[in-house]
Amino acid sequence: MAFSIFHLVLLYLSSTYSFSAFFLGVFAAFAAVKSENVFSAGHTSTIPIAAARDLRYLLYDVNPPEGFNLRRDVYIRMASLVKTLRKEGGDWVLVLPPWGRLYHWQSSDIDQIRIPWGEFFSITSLQANVPVIEYEEFIAENGGPFIDQVLVLQNYAEGWTEGKWEEKVDERPCFDKLMYYKDKQGYYRGWFWGYEETRARNVTCVSAQGHASIMAPVLQRNYTVTSVMLDRAETLLHDVYAGKDYWDTRRSMVFAKHLRLIGDEFRAKYLNSTDDRDLTTYREDWTRMRAKPGSAKGGPYLAVHLRRKDFIWGHREDVPSLKGAVKTISNLMKKHKLEKVFIATDADGEELKELKGMLPHMVRFEPSQEDLELLKDGGVAIIDQWICSHARFFIGTSVSTFSFRIHEEREILGFDPKTTYNRFCGDAEKECEQPTHWKIVY
Numbered sequence: 490m491a492f493s494i495f496h497l498v499l500l501y502l503s504s505t506y507s508f509s510a511f512f513l514g515v516f517a518a519f520a521a522v523k524s525e526n527v528f529s530a531g532h533t534s535t536i537p538i539a540a541a542r543d544l545r546y547l548l549y550d551v552n553p554p555e556g557f558n559l560r561r562d563v564y565i566r567m568a569s570l571v572k573t574l575r576k577e578g579g580d581w582v583l584v585l586p587p588w589g590r591l592y593h594w595q596s597s598d599i600d601q602i603r604i605p606w607g608e609f610f611s612i613t614s615l616q617a618n619v620p621v622i623e624y625e626e627f628i629a630e631n632g633g634p635f636i637d638q639v640l641v642l643q644n645y646a647e648g649w650t651e652g653k654w655e656e657k658v659d660e661r662p663c664f665d666k667l668m669y670y671k672d673k674q675g676y677y678r679g680w681f682w683g684y685e686e687t688r689a690r691n692v693t694c695v696s697a698q699g700h701a702s703i704m705a706p707v708l709q710r711n712y713t714v715t716s717v718m719l720d721r722a723e724t725l726l727h728d729v730y731a732g733k734d735y736w737d738t739r740r741s742m743v744f745a746k747h748l749r750l751i752g753d754e755f756r757a758k759y760l761n762s763t764d765d766r767d768l769t770t771y772r773e774d775w776t777r778m779r780a781k782p783g784s785a786k787g788g789p790y791l792a793v794h795l796r797r798k799d800f801i802w803g804h805r806e807d808v809p810s811l812k813g814a815v816k817t818i819s820n821l822m823k824k825h826k827l828e829k830v831f832i833a834t835d836a837d838g839e840e841l842k843e844l845k846g847m848l849p850h851m852v853r854f855e856p857s858q859e860d861l862e863l864l865k866d867g868g869v870a871i872i873d874q875w876i877c878s879h880a881r882f883f884i885g886t887s888v889s890t891f892s893f894r895i896h897e898e899r900e901i902l903g904f905d906p907k908t909t910y911n912r913f914c915g916d917a918e919k920e921c922e923q924p925t926h927w928k929i930v931y
């Protein structure tokens with residue numbers, strides 16, 4: 490398999506990076522929407538004002554310890570903000586923050602920074618939802634690695650006032666240690682996804698409480714420069730969680746084709762699973778993918794996402810012991826008459842050994858070192874998710890965004906919700922509430 494994966498990836502990468510159509514799709518003129526929550530009157534920016542119809546770039550980053558799938562969630566919020574900005578008439582483009590230096594990507598000896606989104610996702614699919622470009626494309630278009638303004642988002646130091654939730658945004662002094670410093674030329678340096686040459690002309694802290702689009706008026710009126718980066722973008726909430734706009738963006742996050750193909754090849758070879766037999770045919774164009782709920786049958790295996798590491802270090806009540814998990818797995822296999830179990834997990838070597846001892850026939854996707862170098866930890870996680878998404882029955886881990894993204898993928902493929910929204914219970918958990926079913930809004 491090593492040989493074929495290597496060639497698949499090379500083939501894919503050589504075709505992906507030859508495309509030049511990174512530019513904006515044709516977008517209709519949108520009606521202007523009311524804007525509120527701007528900074529107090531009288532705020533003036535010292536930065537020159539961009540011409541009215543100039544292209545503007547929104548960049549963003551997320552709190553460093555956050556994982557891959559939580560970051561995918563923040564992407565949805567940012568895409569929603571860009572849609573709002575465009576509705577208000579601005580020519581905004583979303584710049585995709587390169588992947589890298591993620592705490593959970595612990596495979597040593599492989600280079601895991603400055604990874605473009607095209608290695609994990611189909612860029613043309615993302616572009617069918619909102620205009621996006623890779624960061625290096627931004628550098629080229631922008632004439633250099635300069636970001637005009639960084640806004641570091643933070644909560645309000647005083648929390649909610651009088652216990653009341655209200656949406657608000659204000660420029661405020663930074664209350665955490667600033668992760669940027671001024672160089673000799675007066676530019677700000679920082680992490681910037683591992684691009685050392687990137688600099689910001691200005692860094693400001695902003696307290697924000699509310700939905701992503703509360704930033705729209707601020708970006709239209711207060712920071713009228715060409716490129717603005719929102720750091721700590723996870724501070725902003727979804728505009729409408731699980732509404733049509735959420736699902737459009739989520740559906741557009743199609744995994745890169747080479748990763749799907751590797752997952753499909755693995756399913757066929759080790760799990761006796763093919764799309765034709767399992768009724769899981771995928772349409773390349775997500776805008777035309779509309780599977781009837783309950784239409785997918787899934788491959789003849791049980792799929793499990795068993796989150797460990799930082800989920801067990803906190804001794805959480807809702808995460809099972811390995812023994813508890815194996816008991817649940819055996820019961821489910823019996824109940825659904827399934828002979829194979831596919832396990833996706835971040836368990837360490839010791840735990841894996843213990844798990845294999847109890848489930849000797851379990852199936853895992855275990856790439857060789859050579860494949861891992863090409864796929865990277867992010868690619869392996871996606872292949873794990875893809876295989877879990879095609880199983881006859883799935884069970885995940887409580888409140889893991891890794892499991893949530895599998896739920897969504899299965900919803901897109903048309904599985905009966907009963908086969909998807911399931912999670913392990915902690916050994917001593919009293920009320921083991923199961924995950925919520927979020928229906929696609931088309």
Ligand SMILES: C[C@@H]1O[C@H](OP(=O)(O)OP(=O)(O)OC[C@H]2O[C@@H](n3cnc4c(=O)[nH]c(N)nc43)[C@H](O)[C@@H]2O)[C@@H](O)[C@H](O)[C@@H]1O
Pocket residue numbers: 554555556557558559560593594794795796797799800832833834835866869870871873888889890891892
């Ligand atoms: C406690 C919180 O947990 C949140 O994680 P949670 O939602 O599970 O999910 P993620 O945000 O994806 O972060 C977990 C990361 O751990 C690895 N990982 C976890 N499970 C698997 C698996 O089954 N297969 C593979 N290949 N990799 C796995 C993977 O790199 C994944 O992105 C974090 O985002 C937060 O930062 C925080 O750590």
